[in-house]
Amino acid sequence: MSTARRVYMDHAAGKPVDLRVVEAMLPHMKTFYGNPSSLHQFGQEARKALEDVRTKIAELINAERKESIIFTSGATESNNMAIKGVANRNKDHGTRIITSSIEHMSVVNTCKFLTTKGFEAVFLPVDNYGFVKLESLEKELTDKTVLVSIVYANGEIGTIQPMKEISKIVHSKNAYLHVDATAACGEVPINVKEEGIDLLTVSSNNMYGPKGIGALYIKEGIRIEPLLHGGGQERGLRSGTENLPSIVGFGRAAEIAKKEMQSESGKLVRLRDRLIDGLLRPIPYSFLNGHPTKRLPDNVSVRYSFIEGESMLLSLDMMGVAASSGSACTAKTLEPSHALLAIGLKHEEAHGSLMFTLGRQNTEEEVDYVVSLMPSIVKRLRAISPLTPKELNE
Amino acid sequence: MYTEKVMEHFKNPRNMGEIPDADGVGTVGNPVCGDLMTIYVKVKDNRLEDIKFKTFGCGSAIATSSMITELAKGKTLEEAMKITRANVADELGGLPPVKMHCSNLAADALHAAIEDYYKKRKAAEELKK
Numbered sequence: 004m005s006t007a008r009r010v011y012m013d014h015a016a017g018k019p020v021d022l023r024v025v026e027a028m029l030p031h032m033k034t035f036y037g038n039p040s041s042l043h044q045f046g047q048e049a050r051k052a053l054e055d056v057r058t059k060i061a062e063l064i065n066a067e068r069k070e071s072i073i074f075t076s077g078a079t080e081s082n083n084m085a086i087k088g089v090a091n092r093n094k095d096h097g098t099r100i101i102t103s104s105i106e107h108m109s110v111v112n113t114c115k116f117l118t119t120k121g122f123e124a125v126f127l128p129v130d131n132y133g134f135v136k137l138e139s140l141e142k143e144l145t146d147k148t149v150l151v152s153i154v155y156a157n158g159e160i161g162t163i164q165p166m167k168e169i170s171k172i173v174h175s176k177n178a179y180l181h182v183d184a185t186a187a188c189g190e191v192p193i194n195v196k197e198e199g200i201d202l203l204t205v206s207s208n209n210m211y212g213p214k215g216i217g218a219l220y221i222k223e224g225i226r227i228e229p230l231l232h233g234g235g236q237e238r239g240l241r242s243g244t245e246n247l248p249s250i251v252g253f254g255r256a257a258e259i260a261k262k263e264m265q266s267e268s269g270k271l272v273r274l275r276d277r278l279i280d281g282l283l284r285p286i287p288y289s290f291l292n293g294h295p296t297k298r299l300p301d302n303v304s305v306r307y308s309f310i311e312g313e314s315m316l317l318s319l320d321m322m323g324v325a326a327s328s329g330s331a332c333t334a335k336t337l338e339p340s341h342a343l344l345a346i347g348l349k350h351e352e353a354h355g356s357l358m359f360t361l362g363r364q365n366t367e368e369e370v371d372y373v374v375s376l377m378p379s380i381v382k383r384l385r386a387i388s389p390l391t392p393k394e395l396n397e
Numbered sequence: 398m399y400t401e402k403v404m405e406h407f408k409n410p411r412n413m414g415e416i417p418d419a420d421g422v423g424t425v426g427n428p429v430c431g432d433l434m435t436i437y438v439k440v441k442d443n444r445l446e447d448i449k450f451k452t453f454g455c456g457s458a459i460a461t462s463s464m465i466t467e468l469a470k471g472k473t474l475e476e477a478m479k480i481t482r483a484n485v486a487d488e489l490g491g492l493p494p495v496k497m498h499c500s501n502l503a504a505d506a507l508h509a510a511i512e513d514y515y516k517k518r519k520a521a522e523e524l525k526k
Contacts, residue, residue, distance in 0.1 A: 313456055314455055
């Protein structure tokens with residue numbers, strides 16, 4: 004049953020690096036290897052490259068100035084830095100942190116960690132589409148709230164949050180708004196000024212840049228405590244010699260994303276909707292997770308009743324298709340995805356969820372191939388399952 | 398992640414299905430946890446003449462169900478009761494540590510089916526008296 008054909012639709016887990024990005028990075032490993040902190044020409048060349056990228060990232064998110072961009076080792080560090088940094092630096096103003104129940108683990112566990120250090124963390128509920136409940140935000144937002152951290156769009160269900168509305172509420176109580184835009188940035192336009200975002204997490208790999216590099220946007224005037232102490236790089240907020248080849252790759256990726264976002268998202272939305280329709284229409288007891296239109300262009304999250312996600316993933320993998328699942332059985336823990344439970348799915352429904360995240364190189368033909376596989380996979384597993392109603396197996 | 402043997406049983410599960418007039422039926426697990434297994438047994442002369450399974454769960458849950466039916470078929474009831482989760486995992490060439498609870502289920506489901514058979518037989522004997 005093995006096959007030579009390979010179709011990759013797990014881009015939320017990892018993306019290929021764009022070849023134009025690789026090209027841009029190579030000279031910074033071979034020729035421009037200076038340290039941006041050095042005074043000599045080698046150092047100054049590196050410094051210039053570093054600052055050029057800072058400008059490109061600032062332009063991608065419409066930041067007020069390039070100095071507001073701090074390079075980090077990726078989204079997990081940016082989320083840690085934003086939440087711990089703001090909380091620790093501003094604890095005289097309050098010790099309450101509000102976040103949502105569909106955040107990435109690097110936000111969830113950072114907030115939980117802070118509860119052991121004298122802070123309190125509130126996890127806001129979301130509705131069945133995955134939108135943060137704004138009335139809950141209003142209710143939980145007290146004068147003691149120092150930070151609200153909300154994901155721009157959750158990578159598992161794809162729902163895009165109404166950031167302007169969230170920001171308005173958060174700022175009515177003078178709290179700061181941190182937004183984890185890991186899955187969204189580079190895919191949908193983000194404008195920190197217009198949307199009222201105070202801190203923004205950006206990841207390089209999610210826009211086809213190298214892994215292990217990212218940034219945190221910190222609005223001018225906001226004070227945070229650094230995670231890393233040392234030589235005082237990045238305005239003292241992130242010590243450590245800058246990872247220049249990766250930063251340059253990140254910059255090139257951001258530049259391409261900005262230029263091609265509109266045409267690419269149009270293409271992705273067409274593929275996405277074709278895939279959703281093809282996965283659901285021919286198969287009874289199949290459902291979409293998240294919102295039909297207010298979702299990331301690359302995100303397809305569906306569920307099939309009576310069967311379990313990992314067995315679907317294995318079946319797809321045997322046919323060369325890479326996807327991911329909300330099932331516990333694919334994770335290190337035995338709990339199903341907290342985001343899928345938060346949108347109101349029962350445990351067994353979360354276990355039966357399947358995620359396809361599309362990318363730059365996916366084609367309509369690949370979508371049709373995946374669509375052609377799914378009915379027989381579901382049928383076979385339903386025949387094995389004791390939960391399947393009899394009439395479905397006839 | 399899985400051994401070839403696990404994948405082979407996942408692709409071609411043995412003894413999958415139901416036995417409508419089963420002498421014993423055992424169901425363990427819970428769809429909430431992501432695993433639910435039912436084993437059906439047919440007993441003749443104290444041996445498992447036939448055995449079938451139905452499983453909701455991950456790849457290893459399906460593979461261990463399939464494997465235990467192979468291990469148990471034709472065995473005496475006493476022999477079948479001695480089959481453990483370790484036996485199932487060993488026969489499959491090992492399972493990832495996090496999956497060991499799945500193979501636990503397969504042995505439990507078999508034992509539950511045999512206990513169900515004993516219970517039904519006892520009830521039938523009481524009725525005769």
